Amino acid sequence: MTEYRKMDCDLLVIGAGMAGMVAAARAASLGIRTILAGNSGSLIFVSGMMDYLGVYPMEARKSVADPALGLAGLRAAEPDHPYGSVDHEQILQGFDFVKKVLGKAGLAYHLSGGRNLSVLTAMGTLKPSFMVPKTMEKGTRLFGETAEKKSLLVIDIKGLQGFSARQVAAGMEHRLARVIPVTVEIPGISQTIPPIVLAQLFEDPKVQEAFVRQVLAFSDKVDIAGMPAVCGVHNSLGIQQRLENLTGLPLFEIPGLPPSVPGLRLKNAFETSLAASGVTFLSNVTIKDPVFNGKKFTLTGSTDNRELSISAGGVVLATGRFPGNGLHARRERIVETIFHLNVHQPVTRSLWHGTDFLTRQGHLVNRAGIETDKDFRPLNKRGAPVFDHLYAVGSILAHNDWIRLKSGAGVCLVSACAAVDRFHKRRSKAGP
Amino acid sequence: MEKTIETQVLVIGGGATGTGIARDLSLRGVRVILIEKSDLNAGASGANHGLLHSGARYVHSDIEAAMECRSEGLLLKQIAPHCIEETGGLFVAVPGDDEAYIADFPGMCERAGIPCRPLDVKDAGQMEPCLSPLLIAAFEVADAAIDPFKLSIENMNHSLAQGGKYSNHSQLKEFIRKDRKIIFARILDTKTNETSRIRADIYISATGAWAGFVAAMAGVDIPMVYSKGSLLVTGQRMATRVINRLRQAGDADILVPGGVVSIIGTTSLRVKSPDNIFPSVDEVDLIINQGKQMVPDLGSRRYIRAYCGVRPLIGSGGTDDRDLSRGFCLLDHANDGVENFITITGGKLTTFRLMAEKTSDLACERLGLPSVCRTRYLALPQTEGSGWTEPGVSLGQGSSFHGREEMMCECEMVPASAIDAIVAGIRKNRAVPDLLSIALRSRMGKGPCQGSSCSLRVLSHLYNRGEITGPQGVDGLRRFLNERWKGERALLWGTSLAQSSLKEMIHCGLFCLELGQGDLP
Numbered sequence: 003m004t005e006y007r008k009m010d011c012d013l014l015v016i017g018a019g020m021a022g023m024v025a026a027a028r029a030a031s032l033g034i035r036t037i038l039a040g041n042s043g044s045l046i047f048v049s050g051m052m053d054y055l056g057v058y059p060m061e062a063r064k065s066v067a068d069p070a071l072g073l074a075g076l077r078a079a080e081p082d083h084p085y086g087s088v089d090h091e092q093i094l095q096g097f098d099f100v101k102k103v104l105g106k107a108g109l110a111y112h113l114s115g116g117r118n119l120s121v122l123t124a125m126g127t128l129k130p131s132f133m134v135p136k137t138m139e140k141g142t143r144l145f146g147e148t149a150e151k152k153s154l155l156v157i158d159i160k161g162l163q164g165f166s167a168r169q170v171a172a173g174m175e176h177r178l179a180r181v182i183p184v185t186v187e188i189p190g191i192s193q194t195i196p197p198i199v200l201a202q203l204f205e206d207p208k209v210q211e212a213f214v215r216q217v218l219a220f221s222d223k224v225d226i227a228g229m230p231a232v233c234g235v236h237n238s239l240g241i242q243q244r245l246e247n248l249t250g251l252p253l254f255e256i257p258g259l260p261p262s263v264p265g266l267r268l269k270n271a272f273e274t275s276l277a278a279s280g281v282t283f284l285s286n287v288t289i290k291d292p293v294f295n296g297k298k299f300t301l302t303g304s305t306d307n308r309e310l311s312i313s314a315g316g317v318v319l320a321t322g323r324f325p326g327n328g329l330h331a332r333r334e335r336i337v338e339t340i341f342h343l344n345v346h347q348p349v350t351r352s353l354w355h356g357t358d359f360l361t362r363q364g365h366l367v368n369r370a371g372i373e374t375d376k377d378f379r380p381l382n383k384r385g386a387p388v389f390d391h392l393y394a395v396g397s398i399l400a401h402n403d404w405i406r407l408k409s410g411a412g413v414c415l416v417s418a419c420a421a422v423d424r425f426h427k428r429r430s431k432a433g434p
Numbered sequence: 435m436e437k438t439i440e441t442q443v444l445v446i447g448g449g450a451t452g453t454g455i456a457r458d459l460s461l462r463g464v465r466v467i468l469i470e471k472s473d474l475n476a477g478a479s480g481a482n483h484g485l486l487h488s489g490a491r492y493v494h495s496d497i498e499a500a501m502e503c504r505s506e507g508l509l510l511k512q513i514a515p516h517c518i519e520e521t522g523g524l525f526v527a528v529p530g531d532d533e534a535y536i537a538d539f540p541g542m543c544e545r546a547g548i549p550c551r552p553l554d555v556k557d558a559g560q561m562e563p564c565l566s567p568l569l570i571a572a573f574e575v576a577d578a579a580i581d582p583f584k585l586s587i588e589n590m591n592h593s594l595a596q597g598g599k600y601s602n603h604s605q606l607k608e609f610i611r612k613d614r615k616i617i618f619a620r621i622l623d624t625k626t627n628e629t630s631r632i633r634a635d636i637y638i639s640a641t642g643a644w645a646g647f648v649a650a651m652a653g654v655d656i657p658m659v660y661s662k663g664s665l666l667v668t669g670q671r672m673a674t675r676v677i678n679r680l681r682q683a684g685d686a687d688i689l690v691p692g693g694v695v696s697i698i699g700t701t702s703l704r705v706k707s708p709d710n711i712f713p714s715v716d717e718v719d720l721i722i723n724q725g726k727q728m729v730p731d732l733g734s735r736r737y738i739r740a741y742c743g744v745r746p747l748i749g750s751g752g753t754d755d756r757d758l759s760r761g762f763c764l765l766d767h768a769n770d771g772v773e774n775f776i777t778i779t780g781g782k783l784t785t786f787r788l789m790a791e792k793t794s795d796l797a798c799e800r801l802g803l804p805s806v807c808r809t810r811y812l813a814l815p816q817t818e819g820s821g822w823t824e825p826g827v828s829l830g831q832g833s834s835f836h837g838r839e840e841m842m843c844e845c846e847m848v849p850a851s852a853i854d855a856i857v858a859g860i861r862k863n864r865a866v867p868d869l870l871s872i873a874l875r876s877r878m879g880k881g882p883c884q885g886s887s888c889s890l891r892v893l894s895h896l897y898n899r900g901e902i903t904g905p906q907g908v909d910g911l912r913r914f915l916n917e918r919w920k921g922e923r924a925l926l927w928g929t930s931l932a933q934s935s936l937k938e939m940i941h942c943g944l945f946c947l948e949l950g951q952g953d954l955p
Binding site: 063175408 | 712714715716719722839840841842887890891893894895897898900902903904905907908911912915916918919920922923924926927928931932933935936938939940941942943944945946947948949950
C-alpha cells in the first residue's frame with residue numbers, strides 16, 4: 003500500500019551530500035523550518051578532507067601554498083567560478099561554521115591557520131587540503147622545514163586492500179630521513195576486510211592491544227607513525243589517543259580508497275547534527291515534479307511505499323553531478339534532472355573530455371553545470387533567475403572543476419552557507 | 435659495449451602473425467627470437483572483432499580470401515578449440531539494403547564452397563531476439579568467435595616451450611647493413627633505456643601497420659596506407675551468434691560475441707600514421723547509429739570500452755607477383771637488394787596461421803633448411819595462466835572463490851592468485867610486471883568500474899609482494915589509467931560518465947596523480 007502524506011516547510015534542501023548537509027545545518031542555525039531530502043550514503047565516497055583551493059592555476063605544476071592568493075587569481079581570471087560570488091572571509095567563515103557543526107556532533111576537525119596542509123595519501127602522494135579530521139592533523143606537520151630529519155613508521159594492516167605501507171614508504175623515502183614500513187596483523191581477519199568493518203574492529207580494546215603490541219617495537223626507532231584511516235568509526239580521536247598513549251608514538255591517519263571511514267564519520271556527524279537541530283531528514287526519498295504556484299513550491303517525494311507532497315517557500319538544489327544524478331548525461335547533451343534547468347555545457351560531446359585522462363587542464367565536462375547569479379540562483383537562457391527562491395549549490399555549479407582545483411568541499415560549504423543566508427535575508431525582508 | 439645475442443631468425447612484432455611465426459619456426463627446430471616494442475597484440479591483432487570468418491563476408495569482393503578463410507577457420511577449430519567459441523553466424527539485411535547483393539549471396543557462397551543456409555526471417559528473429567523485427571533476409575553461416583589475446587599468448591608460450599625467446603618493450607632502433615645483407619639489429623629496451631644487438635641469419639618484419647617504418651630501416655620502401663577501424667564493447671552479450679549485415683562491407687556491420695560481452699564495429703577512416711590513434715566521439719556515434727538498424731538495442735546499451743586498430747594496406751607500389759594472395763602480403767626483400775629480410779603484413783586474424791606458414795617456408799628456404807610446417811596438424815597446447823583474457827571466463831566460478839580467495843578485480847572476479855600467476859609468467863620472461871602488462875594478460879580493469887579500484891588494489895598488492903619497489907609504481911598507474919582512458923573517453927555518458935567521475939575523484943581529487951611527484955607541496 004502506498005501511503006500519502008503532506009508536508010510543509012520554509013526551505014527544502016534536495017541532496018544529502020556535503021553541500022546539502024551544510025545547507026540544512028546552516029538553515030537550522032538560522033531557525034528556518036527545513037526539510038532535507040536525499041541519500042547521505044554518497045558521503046562514504048568522500049575522503050573526509052575538506053579543500054579550499056589546492057591548485058591554481060591548473061597549469062602551474064604545483065599546488066598553491068596560500069589559497070587566498072590562489073583565490074585572488076581565480077576570481078580575476080574566472081569570475082564565473084562559484085568563488086566569484088564570495089570572498090576569502092566568507093569562505094573562512096564557512097569552514098569555521100562546518101567545523102563547529104561537526105565538533106558539536108562529536109567529530110573534531112583541524113582547520114588550517116591560512117596555508118594549505120600537505121596530506122600524505124595511501125598512494126604515497128601528497129594532497130593539498132585546508133581542513134582535515136583531527137586524526138590526520140599530525141601528519142600534516144610532517145612535511146615542514148625539518149622533514150628531512152624526521153623518521154616515519156608507515157603501518158598497513160593485513161587484509162586491508164589498496165593500502166601498502168611499502169608503497170607509501172616508496173613515495174616518501176626521498177622527503178624524510180627514514181621511512182619504515184610495517185604490516186600489522188589483526189587476529190581474526192582472514193583474507194580481506196573492508197575499511198569500515200576494520201574501523202569497527204578497532205573499537206575493540208583487544209584489537210587495539212594487538213595493534214599496540216606489534217607497533218611498540220618501533221617506538222624508539224621513529225618520531226611518528228601513520229596508519230590507514232580505520233581508527234574506529236565512533237570516537238576516532240579518543241581511540242587514536244589511547245593508541246598513542248600505549249605505543250608512545252604520535253599517530254596520524256592516512257586517507258585511502260573509498261568507501262572511506264572518514265566519509266562515514268562525516269555522514270554520522272551530519273546526521274547527528276540534523277537530528278539535534280530539528281531538521282526533518284527524509285533519507286532515500288526521490289524528489290520530482292516541482293510545481294511553483296507563484297508563492298510556494300510543491301514537489302513530490304517518493305520512496306518504495308510512500309508518496310509525499312512537500313510544500314516549501316524556497317528550494318536549495320544540492321543534488322550533485324553525475325554520480326549523484328543531479329546532472330544526467332545523455333549521448334547528445336547534459337540535463338538537470340529535477341527542474342530541467344539550463345545546463346551550461348560544451349557544444350558537442352566530442353569536447354567533453356580531452357585525450358589524456360590525467361590532463362592538467364582538466365576535462366571541459368567538469369566545468370558544465372548550472373550557472374547562477376551572485377546569490378546562487380539558477381539562471382535561464384536569458385540570464386535571469388528562474389525563480390526568486392530556487393538556489394543551486396555545491397558541485398552542480400558550472401565553471402567549477404573542483405577535482406583539478408582541489409576545491410570541492412570549499413565550494414560546497416560556501417555556496418550552501420551563502421545561498422541559505424541570502425534566502426533568509428530576502429525572506430526576512432519580505433516578512434512572514 | 436653492447437651485448438650481442440645471436441639467433442637464426444629475428445621476428446619483429448608480437449601480434450598474431452609474429453607469434454604464429456615464432457611458434458612455426460620453433461616447431462621446425464629453428465632458433466628464433468621475437469621482439470615487440472610494447473607487448474603482445476599491441477597493434478591490429480589486439481584491436482579487431484575477435485571474429486573467425488566463415489569466409490562469407492568476402493564472397494562478393496574476394497573469393498580467394500573467402501576460400502582461405504573457410505579452410506583456415508576449419509583448421510583452427512581443430513587445432514585451437516580453447517581459443518574459439520563455435521557460435522555460428524547470421525547474415526541479415528534490413529529494408530534499404532541492396533537487394534541485388536542479397537540475391538547473389540547464396541550463389542556466391544556456393545561458388546566459394548562456403549556453407550550457407552537461407553533462413554525464414556521469423557526464425558532468425560527467434561534464434562536471435564535482439565535482431566530488428568524488420569529483417570528482409572537472413573542466412574546462417576559457420577562464423578565463430580576467437581580470443582586473439584589467448585591465441586597470441588598460446589602461440590608464444592608454445593614457441594618458448596620449444597626454445598624460442600620473447601622480449602617485450604624491445605624496440606628496433608636500426609638495422610646495420612653491409613652490402614646486400616643486414617648484419618645486426620640494434621634493439622632498445624624501453625624500460626631500462628639500454629641498447630643491445632641481435633645478430634640473425636634472417637630478419638622477419640611482422641609489424642602490421644608499422645611494416646613501412648621497419649622496412650625503411652633496411653633501406654626498403656613499402657608504400658603504406660593506414661585505415662583506422664574502431665569498435666565498441668557492450669556491457670553484456672547481446673547475441674549467441676556472430677551477426678553480419680548482409681551488404682557491401684561498411685560501417686558497424688558485424689556484431690561478435692566475446693564471452694559475456696559483444697563487440698560491434700567497425701569504421702574505416704584513413705589516418706596519416708598508425709601511432710597515437712584513439713576512437714573518436716563521431717565514430718562511436720556512427721557505429722551506434724548504423725548498428726542499431728540491424729540490432730535496435732545497440733541504441734540504448736551501456737558500452738564499456740571502445741578501441742581501434744589500423745589496417746595495414748599496401749599502396750599501389752607493390753608488384754602483383756609478390757602478392758601471395760589478395761588477403762595478405764609476403765615480401766621477399768631479396769628483390770629490393772636485401773637478401774635476408776622478409777616482410778609479412780596485411781591479412782586477417784583468421785588466416786594468421788597460413789601467413790606464418792608461408793613466411794616460415796620462405797625463411798627456411800633462405801636458411802637452406804629443408805623443413806616441414808607442423809602447425810597445420812599439431813594442436814596448440816593450452817597453458818595455465820592464459821585463461822584470464824577471455825571476457826568473463828571466470829564469472830561463472832565467482833561463488834567458488836568467494837570468501838576463500840582474495841579478490842583483486844571485483845567486476846571481472848580476478849583473484850590475487852591469478853595476478854600472482856601472471857606476474858610469475860612475466861618474470862619468467864625476465865620482464866618487469868606493471869599494471870599494463872598485467873591488464874593485458876587478464877580481465878583486470880575491463881569491467882564497468884573502468885579500473886578505478888582494482889588498479890589501486892593490484893598496485894598495493896605488487897608492492898606488498900616486493901614485485902614493485904621505489905616510486906615507479908605510481909608512474910605505472912598513470913600509464914595504465916591513460917591507456918584505459920583511450921577506450922573510455924568517447925563512451926562517457928549515462929552511468930559510464932558517473933563511474934568515470936568517481937574514478938577521477940579518487941585518482942585526481944584524492945591521490946593527485948595529475949600533479950606528478952615533483953609538483954607536490
